[in-house]
Amino acid sequence: MSRTFSPQSLDVAAFSQANAQLSGRDSLQDYERLSNELRAPATEVTIEWRVEGEHRRAVDGATYPALHLHAAALVPLTCQLCMGELAEPLEVDRHFIFVEGEDAAATLDDASEDDDVLTLSAEFDLQALIEDELIMALPLVPRHEECPEVLPRSVQDADFETALQDKPKPFAALASLKIGTKPK
Numbered sequence: 001m002s003r004t005f006s007p008q009s010l011d012v013a014a015f016s017q018a019n020a021q022l023s024g025r026d027s028l029q030d031y032e033r034l035s036n037e038l039r040a041p042a043t044e045v046t047i048e049w050r051v052e053g054e055h056r057r058a059v060d061g062a063t064y065p066a067l068h069l070h071a072a073a074l075v076p077l078t079c080q081l082c083m084g085e086l087a088e089p090l091e092v093d094r095h096f097i098f099v100e101g102e103d104a105a106a107t108l109d110d111a112s113e114d115d116d117v118l119t120l121s122a123e124f125d126l127q128a129l130i131e132d133e134l135i136m137a138l139p140l141v142p143r144h145e146e147c148p149e150v151l152p153r154s155v156q157d158a159d160f161e162t163a164l165q166d167k168p169k170p171f172a173a174l175a176s177l178k179i180g181t182k183p184k
Contacts, residue, residue, distance in 0.1 A: 007126040015053040016065035023050040031131045039076040047073040082147040092133040
């Protein structure tokens, strides 16, 4: 008997038990929170993802239902140096272990270095997980390796030094009092 699985309400235990696989190619518009992080509405951007159900041994030695997620997208961001558009590749390749109960998940997650540990659910929202992982894959400070336009690297212009020399110096009068001379 073949079973159909839905990414919006995935029975993780059954999916893992069946060693099932799902994949998709979704429009970025299906991921509202991720869309809000981008430079502009990107209707042509797609997110490609694949998930495989498996059982995985955790740091406590027990075997649990697990998912292996791979997701990728090329998203438009704003370069923080030149403020121009930057096409940033995002890629996620992670394993998730699922256990019964929030306390068990928190304890095992603290002990695990390689896998994220989540609470087992019969109606797990896989698309929300994909969106969360892609948001966390966004660079903190997006920028080009080399900006397409040459940017000025100075905070002062050419007339800066001249303007400083011509400006009256209010404390010069105090200095002249100290040495007994008149200010200029």
